[in-house]
Amino acid sequence: MKKFYSTWFISMFLFAPLLNHAQLNNGGNNAGFGVDGDTRSYWSKYGPVTGAVSTDDWFSFNPAIKGIIDTSNAAYYKSILSLDQNLGFTKRMSAPLYSKINGKLWLDAVYGRDYVCTSPLIDSTVFTISAKNGDDPSVWLGGSSNIPDKTDLQDVYAHMRRDGTNVTDSLWFFTGVSTVGTSGSRYFDIELYKKDFSYDPETGVFTTAGAEAGHTEWLFDASGNITQTGDMIVAVNYAPGAPPVVDVRIWVSDVTFASVIPSRFNFGPVLDGAYPQYGYVSIKSKTGATAFGSGIANYSVTAAQDTTTATPWGTTQSTKNWGMQYQSLQLVEIGLNLSRIGVDPALYSPYLSPCESLFTSIFFKSRSSNSFTSNMQDFVGPLAFLMPPVLDYTLKPDTLRCNKSTGVITLTPQTTMGYYSWTTPNGTISGSNSDSSQINISSTGTYIVTAAPIKGCPATRKDTIVILKDTYRPVASAFTALGPSFSYVQFYGGNVAASNYPTPFGGSKGLLWDWSGPAGFTSTIQNPINDTVWGNYRLIVTEKRNGCKDTATIPVSYNVFALMAQNMVTLDGRYSGDDILLKWQGKDALQAESYTIEKSTNGKDFGSIAVMTNNGTDAYPEASMYHYVDNDPSAGNNFYRIKVISKTGVITYSNITLIGAKGINSQKIFLSTDAAGAKTILNIQSTSAQQGTVVFYGINGQLMGSRKIVVNPGLNQLPLEMDWDKTRAAKLVTVFLNNERVFTGKVLK
Numbered sequence: 024m025k026k027f028y029s030t031w032f033i034s035m036f037l038f039a040p041l042l043n044h045a046q047l048n049n050g051g052n053n054a055g056f057g058v059d060g061d062t063r064s065y066w067s068k069y070g071p072v073t074g075a076v077s078t079d080d081w082f083s084f085n086p087a088i089k090g091i092i093d094t095s096n097a098a099y100y101k102s103i104l105s106l107d108q109n110l111g112f113t114k115r116m117s118a119p120l121y122s123k124i125n126g127k128l129w130l131d132a133v134y135g136r137d138y139v140c141t142s143p144l145i146d147s148t149v150f151t152i153s154a155k156n157g158d159d160p161s162v163w164l165g166g167s168s169n170i171p172d173k174t175d176l177q178d179v180y181a182h183m184r185r186d187g188t189n190v191t192d193s194l195w196f197f198t199g200v201s202t203v204g205t206s207g208s209r210y211f212d213i214e215l216y217k218k219d220f221s222y223d224p225e226t227g228v229f230t231t232a233g234a235e236a237g238h239t240e241w242l243f244d245a246s247g248n249i250t251q252t253g254d255m256i257v258a259v260n261y262a263p264g265a266p267p268v269v270d271v272r273i274w275v276s277d278v279t280f281a282s283v284i285p286s287r288f289n290f291g292p293v294l295d296g297a298y299p300q301y302g303y304v305s306i307k308s309k310t311g312a313t314a315f316g317s318g319i320a321n322y323s324v325t326a327a328q329d330t331t332t333a334t335p336w337g338t339t340q341s342t343k344n345w346g347m348q349y350q351s352l353q354l355v356e357i358g359l360n361l362s363r364i365g366v367d368p369a370l371y372s373p374y375l376s377p378c379e380s381l382f383t384s385i386f387f388k389s390r391s392s393n394s395f396t397s398n399m400q401d402f403v404g405p406l407a408f409l410m411p412p413v414l415d416y417t418l419k420p421d422t423l424r425c426n427k428s429t430g431v432i433t434l435t436p437q438t439t440m441g442y443y444s445w446t447t448p449n450g451t452i453s454g455s456n457s458d459s460s461q462i463n464i465s466s467t468g469t470y471i472v473t474a475a476p477i478k479g480c481p482a483t484r485k486d487t488i489v490i491l492k493d494t495y496r497p498v499a500s501a502f503t504a505l506g507p508s509f510s511y512v513q514f515y516g517g518n519v520a521a522s523n524y525p526t527p528f529g530g531s532k533g534l535l536w537d538w539s540g541p542a543g544f545t546s547t548i549q550n551p552i553n554d555t556v557w558g559n560y561r562l563i564v565t566e567k568r569n570g571c572k573d574t575a576t577i578p579v580s581y582n583v584f585a586l587m588a589q590n591m592v593t594l595d596g597r598y599s600g601d602d603i604l605l606k607w608q609g610k611d612a613l614q615a616e617s618y619t620i621e622k623s624t625n626g627k628d629f630g631s632i633a634v635m636t637n638n639g640t641d642a643y644p645e646a647s648m649y650h651y652v653d654n655d656p657s658a659g660n661n662f663y664r665i666k667v668i669s670k671t672g673v674i675t676y677s678n679i680t681l682i683g684a685k686g687i688n689s690q691k692i693f694l695s696t697d698a699a700g701a702k703t704i705l706n707i708q709s710t711s712a713q714q715g716t717v718v719f720y721g722i723n724g725q726l727m728g729s730r731k732i733v734v735n736p737g738l739n740q741l742p743l744e745m746d747w748d749k750t751r752a753a754k755l756v757t758v759f760l761n762n763e764r765v766f767t768g769k770v771l772k
Contacts, residue, residue, distance in 0.1 A: 050319035060321035121476035159237030172204025247286035287365030378480030426570025609641035
């Protein structure tokens, strides 16, 4: 099939055949984008090269290739449009603003689907009163009406990019428009607004923030350099089979028009506007026939039916049927090199930043004739375009700790764009990776990250991170108690409760224990056991959350424990009605701070049921008898013991007293002498068979010896015969049953 191509020319004032001023190439690959009368990425339909080419385009129909426009929910839109229902919607760029993709900087893109007039459908976004280019938009009025097919806009496209990944690379603007009708000449405009421009479909009123007759003017210095960008319009006129003409205009005042000679382009001869002070003026090339870009339509010799791929959701064809292809001449594409035209902010430093957001809104509209000021018909938008992007990223700060003198702040970008830089007024940055998404720090302080869309652009986001140091220490404490038979020392490490206090970093995450002592003793458990090696023992407690440490030291001597053994509290108990009455006598030598009554139903697992404070009478035995009533004894066995905590934190325990179920004999232990008064008898009233140990201590608390015993149910009377020198005669007897101390008393004979 023979193909005919539409050649495009750009005149600096409408319809003037000034081909020597500037022109557009007949389609092509511009800045990596295919201006080819087609919408498919990596494919060229018309132009100098056709077939498979490595170019971006509006849509990708291959999951491995990224199209310019987001195609999410395409199936939903297709399901509605394929039923010939009217639908208008907008789609944004498929990547975040200022993304670096395929070696190009994608600034922004937008697609708009407009309502169409196909019987019985009516377009709801048309001008309902006379509206012209150059008016203050506030005098326009929108609403619903029927319009001719050739002015009925359907799909509109816009995209701006840099021809590279630097903000100073050539700036390109790509646009495309499809109409329902394809016969006769057609005329449309792409108007770009510097400041906010909006439309209220409820009232049909347009609102603009432009201060110069509803627009924003371009300003120049005495040398003709642009110092402020403003509104711009691209007016397109084309006829089937004829080369369309493109007219680029900017909004200026009559003073600027009359007095300024721009440095990079020339003004056309006419200022068009509804107001004497302002209007749109064409801009002409200073370099003769320099090509400003490319333009082409999907024009085929088959005319009636082309195979140009439309959108992923289809389109309304000129036959008024829905389909997946554009018909011949339905789609027109243009690519403009704004740098070559002379309106790129990057050309005008220091007045303008290369990152300056040229526009905030884009507005597509059709005209009734080739005159720039003819009545406007249909419109699409306004659509947001080139709004300054606020970068999307997350920050993960760090906390310095006792065991962590350096840290890392990690920034995780959610997009491929962004340039990040770090500063600190009082911290220390010790290194960062190449893209500054991670920095190493070595001190507390304030760290500030500044994010710009690309290097050289003003920041659009700034965050402050305060790095703190967690130096909150745990609380270490250490105390000891005697093990069964006094054959070892039980160490107790603390203090878990005291270490779990509120901090800005939360409570305790747990403790680590590090015991050390004489003869190479070490342990990493909280409550280790050691043999009777005397000396100073040290406990280092480490908080898991931050590695901070605290230390406690405790001296352990034989005499101390012997004295403790001699002065252990003896607990007794009995039923008193339905309650159990416990009693014990305080020992001044223990320097008790408090007495904790502990209870168990199995003789092993004890829990606190009450705490009694030493009332200061332990120094007076006759006044230091303590009583406690358990009003809620269990139906079975009740085991009790007293935990004595000294004023220095040392813990000792009383004997364990078993009070059985009411009416059943309970365990009872006491000392007596034989009939001749020569021997001490150990009396054990037991409810079960048990094994145990009797330990003997001398007058100075020395461990003199021990013997194993067997206890049977009922009353057991065991003579305590000891064979040692009388000068070291036993003064204390301690009884252990099943490794629990149950009794301590003085030898009677």
